[in-house]
Amino acid sequence: DAGVTQSPTHLIKTRGQQVTLRCSPISGHKSVSWYQQVLGQGPQFIFQYYEKEERGRGNFPDRFSARQFPNYSSELNVNALLLGDSALYLCASSQNSATNEKLFFGSGTQLSVL
Amino acid sequence: GDSVTQMEGPVTLSEEAFLTINCTYTATGYPSLFWYVQYPGEGLQLLLKATKADDKGSNKGFEATYRKETTSFHLEKGSVQVSDSAVYFCALSDRDDMRFGAGTRLTVKP
Numbered sequence: 001d002a003g004v005t006q007s008p009t010h011l012i013k014t015r016g017q018q019v020t021l022r023c024s025p026i027s028g029h030k031s032v033s034w035y036q037q038v039l040g041q042g043p044q045f046i047f048q049y050y051e052k053e054e055r056g057r058g059n060f061p062d063r064f065s066a067r068q069f070p071n072y073s074s075e076l077n078v079n080a081l082l083l084g085d086s087a088l089y090l091c092a093s094s095q096n097s098a099t100n101e102k103l104f105f106g107s108g109t110q111l112s113v114l
Numbered sequence: 115g116d117s118v119t120q121m122e123g124p125v126t127l128s129e130e131a132f133l134t135i136n137c138t139y140t141a142t143g144y145p146s147l148f149w150y151v152q153y154p155g156e157g158l159q160l161l162l163k164a165t166k167a168d169d170k171g172s173n174k175g176f177e178a179t180y181r182k183e184t185t186s187f188h189l190e191k192g193s194v195q196v197s198d199s200a201v202y203f204c205a206l207s208d209r210d211d212m213r214f215g216a217g218t219r220l221t222v223k224p
Binding site for chain 1: 156217
């Protein structure tokens with residue numbers, strides 16, 4: 001079975017632009033979470049979606065939004081990009097919405113904002 | 115809010131050395147505790163977990179015990195291998211989300 005897949009793997013944008021990152025969870029997994037990992041730090045929770053509904057939101061500005069589709073794939077959108085948004089964006093899937101569930105992570109999308 | 119503090123790296127060991135990576139947590143409730151590992155070029159993988167006090171998680175020779183009295187979840191391995199070189203993240207989950215420590219980079223030399 002395929003693992004969690006994310007696209008694109010790398011992305012370069014300029015300040016003020018908008019970006020959309022995509023994630024396909026493991027087959028059968030209904031929960032998708034998004035994390036931001038700045039270089040040298042641990043992942044920071046952005047969103048969790050379960051059954052197409054937002055179940056959790058971290059401490060990120062409204063420029064960050066996400067959604068989950070009927071096939072459980074997900075998109076993360078970031079508007080009005082800032083230099084500080086440069087990071088590795090990780091998607092993780094799990095079978096249900098419990099926060100102590102084992103998370104399966106993708107390899108991430110490396111976003112560089114110039 | 116809940117948080118995790120882990121030992122700063124990097125840590126460099128010789129093959130077959132004993133490994134300890136310290137992790138302490140702050141939580142208002144009774145979180146579950148995890149160690150995730152990130153090998154070069156890969157996503158994070160769950161290494162082990164413990165869901166209540168005194169539980170011991172173990173996997174691939176790694177162990178960690180959930181110590182409520184010291185609010186700790188230290189990672190140990192008796193004999194490391196070159197293939198254990200990676201970044202290790204301590205994490206906790208509470209009612210709302212999963213929180214990660216900053217990560218500890220381990221390099222094992224032959």
